[in-house]
Amino acid sequence: MSRGRLLGGALLLIFAAAPFVPMGGVQQYVLHVAIQIFIWSFIGQAWSLMGRFGLVSLGHGAFLGVGAYTTTLLWNFYSLTPWIGALLAVAASVALAVVLGIPCFRFRVIGHYFALVTLAVGEVIRLLIIAERDWTGGSLGASLKTAGTASGLWTLQFADKRVFYYASLGLFLAGLWVWDRVDRSMARSALEAIGEDETAAASVGIRVTRFKLGITMVSAALTALGGVLYAQYISYVNPDTLSGIGVSLKIVFAVVLGGMYSLMGPLVGTALTTALAEGLRIAFGLKFLGMADTIYGLLLIIFIIFLPSGIYGSIREALRRRTAGVRS
């Protein structure tokens, strides 16, 4: 364990110092990729909080879209600071989670059915954003109004990418902390029992609906925060990139690829898919549109068939088996 901590500390130092390493012209690009990885890993962690307990949601785009659009529209129309906007965004997202969660868990919508209901919710949010085009910009999306000279901490708009780098790194670490807290809590055992067999869990006195609703609310809140930061960074929101089936599946797959049962799985998965997409884009340019995602899709199928616990999860399992072998 101490070796693990040492490695973690070293990695953290590298991450913290990265923006000050002189990289010349590529620095902006490296920072951009790193910010994307941190934000999407954070969203992946939020998803895996539910996914690891068998609550497979295919509609996390709904929470992401609600988060990103709430702050962006409040800023654009009422010049409301994103600090309050983010609070409202999280509140809206949690409210959506409750409205969806209570009937879902009361009526025992589980497994395939839960996946399909959440998928429908994601599509509903996407279609509502498109339908309300008068103020959301419809399928063309909406740009965040620039703060101009007022940019800074109050408006959460920064010209310097380093600020966003640290913000996304901080959020990512906070996500790790939440994941770890859940992992060590009683709720984890309860939720695992629920994931195995709801009736059995209820029969030993576990409050099934309450635990499931709780973890769904936490997951929705974190996903909305990720959406807020992403919208502030990109300063553009679009219904297709922030809600609906496409982005929901992207979140799920990055986590599955990395491993949804492990702390670092979402980071490994997101880093790998981002690196693959960026690498292929640099290597081939836009000439081979879709090439990166083709390889990505193929990898996903192969991984789900041969390594169901993901890359990081499988490596960890293999290491654990080896150390266990040495000891015995």
Added chain:
Amino acid sequence: MDPIFLVEAAINGILLGGVLALLALGLNLIFGVLDIVWIAYVDLVMLCMYAVYFFNVAFGWPIWAAGLVSLAAGALLGVGVHLLIISPILTGAPINQLLATGGLLFFLQSAATFLWTTDHKTVRLSLPSYEIAGIFLPATRIIPFAISILAVIALYFFLTRTYIGTAIRAVSQDRDAMSLMGASPQRIYIVTSAVGGLMAGLAGALLIFQYSVHPFFGGQFGPLTFMICVLGGLGNMVGAFIASFIMSEIIAIGGVVISTEMGYVIAFVIFIVMMFVRPGGILAKRE
């Protein structure tokens, strides 16, 4: 609003419902037997539509021959998906099967983008349009509707009157009992996947009459098809048939009265509410 628009929308809804029924029945057949939702089902339809497009437009085959190619392609794809993706993980966690076909969805969408770009491709057919009492009925909608109803009837007879069809229904009722009777489920699975793929091929050949094909075609009909299957009751063929028409009517009439997006929103919200009220589907008896 002129009531004639509503009547026209209702008729268009019925015509769309016929083709949706084909999609829903194909997916539902696979679900009933294998207990797996192929998330990528409509993307297989998309590949079949490309097959029709290429054979008809690029190679100059007549449309019916291109349609037959599409049927064959669909059946082959169905068997391929089963043997390559589903078969190895059939005994694994159910959610992995869902995710594996989700990976296939990604693969097919992006492979189609890579190979054929995102351009919308259309088969140009010059077919007449009929006018009855002020309502226009284009043949590009009537012919697919008629063929899909015939196909649904054929599927019904296949499942009820043939030996293999009976076996398929038996597996969908109780998988373990079938193997105890000495039958091999593996063969039934392959036949089911082939028939499901065949339905996808037929749906592709019919959808290209009305819609242009592009790599993201699956996103247009995919969610809707799952909703219909669940609404009708997963594995329940009659329920899926009825649900197709309910959903297509909501979308068609909602689209005219409010807007296309709101038509879909209403359909999806009804689906979500129905999941709470009647999780077993519209035909299920309440417990």
